[in-house]
Amino acid sequence: MATLTDKKRTKSRSSGRPAAELIFGNLWQFDPAPETADPKLKARYDLFIGGKFVAPASGKYFVSINPANESKLAEIAHAGVADVDAAYAAAQKAFDTVWGKMPGKERAKYIYRIARLLQDRAREFAVAETMDGGKPIKESRDFDVPMAAAHFFYHAGWADKLDYVAPGRKVVPHGVVGQVIPWNFPLLMLAWKIAPALAMGNCVVVKPAETTSITALKLGEILQDAGLPDGVVNIVTGFGDTGAAVMTHPTAAKVAFTGSTEVGKIIMRSLAGTEKKMTMELGGKAANIIFDDAPIDQAVEGIVNGIFFNQGHVCCAGSRLLVQESIADEVLAKLKTRIKVLRVGDPMDKNTDLGAINSKEQLATIGRLVASGVKEGATMFQPECKLPAKGWYFRPTVFSGVSMSHRIAREEIFGPVLSVLTFRTLDEAVEKANNTAYGLSAGVWTDKGSRILKMSTLLKAGVVWANTYNKFDPTSPFGGYKESGFGREGGRQGLLDYCKLV
Ligand code: NAP
Ligand code: MG
DSSP states (O other): OOOOOOEEEEEOTTTSSEEEEEOOTTOOOOOOOBOOOOOOOOSEEOEEETTEEEOOTTOOEEEEEETTTTEEEEEEEOOOHHHHHHHHHHHHHHIIIIITTSOHHHHHHHHHHHHHHHHHTHHHHHHHHHHHHOOOHHHIIIIIHHHHHHHHHHHHHHTTOGGGTSTTSOEEEOSEEEEEOOSSSHHHHHHHHHHHHHHHTOEEEEEOOTTOOHHHHHHHHHHHHTTOOTTSEEEOOOSHHHHHHHHHOTTOSEEEEESOHHHHHHHHHHHTTSOOEEEEEOOOOOEEEEOTTSOHHHHHHHHHHHHHGGGGOOTTOOOEEEEEGGGHHHHHHHHHHHHHTOOBSOTTBTTOSBOOOSOHHHHHHHHHHHHHHHHTTOEEEOOOOOOOSSSOOOOOEEEESOOTTSHHHHSOOOSSEEEEEEESSHHHHHHHHHOSSOOSEEEEEOSOHHHHHHHHHHSOOSEEEESOOSOOOTTSOBOOSGGGEEOOBSHHHHHHTTEEEO
16 A cells, blocks of 8 residues: 655645645555456468468568567568458459448448457457557557447448538549558547448558557458458558558559558559559647646646656657746646656556557667757656556656757657756747647647637647547547648548549
């Protein structure tokens, strides 16, 4: 049991009197609370092509690792050019013979069935997602899997109402689309890609990220169980070379990519001059802006959610905190107190707030950027917390005294690292928030509705959250400006990216 000793005192803004601050430190002893559902993993996963699991032509497999303890989870097939060709041939055949001809109301039934089957196996999928990617089980259980199912439900609802996607115009599918997704929300990104494509009548060739292919292949099992016609969805696993083959294949009428801006640019260069339609969901460096009239305790929760959700492996993470100068000390003090009680460790434990970093490479990238922050003169704060001896972990980190020129204020860290900057006026906040190559998301915390409306107009970001952060919904389009990419996923706008208007 904890004893609430070690009290510190800070000044409370509302009363002016010192407020008690409880320092919990390592005093709280939590019993382990591991999730125990069986993820039903296979020792080896083949490619999902033409409705069947097939071995790669090369016979090559790579290993998927559990980042929480570095243990081997499964072998995953490495698709080469011949496999990608086979996947596109299967998709084209399915489009020409079945899916492209099927009325929307019939397609809807399959998409609905996929959603229901995913719900049936939600716990199993959540555990598999956490084991393969490192995210806390409470997030895969309460966010990733339900949200993935919600995307299928939502798009099942659209499939027989496509006349309303672009009123007055007729919409037709592109045909076969190629899709490549990243490792931070493996199943959810898959749902974001597949569900609108299927609703619109397209067939799909999709490549998951190298470190997190397992739930995609498990979804292949669900597609079989749902009786989805062979070849409508094909899943090819592998590395960047597989991704490049998927993106540049001549059969793909449209490609959709989610990943880093760097790889997005490579793909765009390789497709320049072709007829292919493209959508790009790329990186971000969002500003989470706290005005002096904001509800500070709620804002602190929003800051924590904004940067530490999914270990900060979030394209729209609120990685730059812009706080009004008059309340900066108070916000920073409260933030530090809050971070001290975050639980970092075994992602499979239901009490864990921050799980494992997805890969050794990503851990090294985070370490490099954090070292640059220290070197460039920002002040680093990390709570004392014990990290597991094995696996890849990083302490929640807050940098104060950050200036706009620091690398940690400009580059996407994609980890649990927050850079704190201050501002005096609304104009300065807007200037700083928009002074970035990215434009994916932003947050505004204030008591005034008019200020929220003004900020959401001035901020060059695809999503602006007000008095909340990291809220998602299939009905709401998501996507970026500038180097965060183009095209939208979700909502009616997302469907428009999967059709031609005729
Ligand atoms: P990444 O390195 O760009 O990889 C993304 C995907 O592209 C992976 O499947 C990757 O395969 C594949 N790939 C690598 N090289 C390729 C190439 N030359 N051609 C085609 N595909 C290639 O990004 P990541 O590190 O996985 O993901 C993190 C990035 O995604 C961050 O920048 C984040 O902001 C962004 N993201 C954006 C959104 C959004 O909606 N805007 C959402 C989530 C993430 P391998 O895994 O085998 O390398
Ligand atoms: Mg893995």
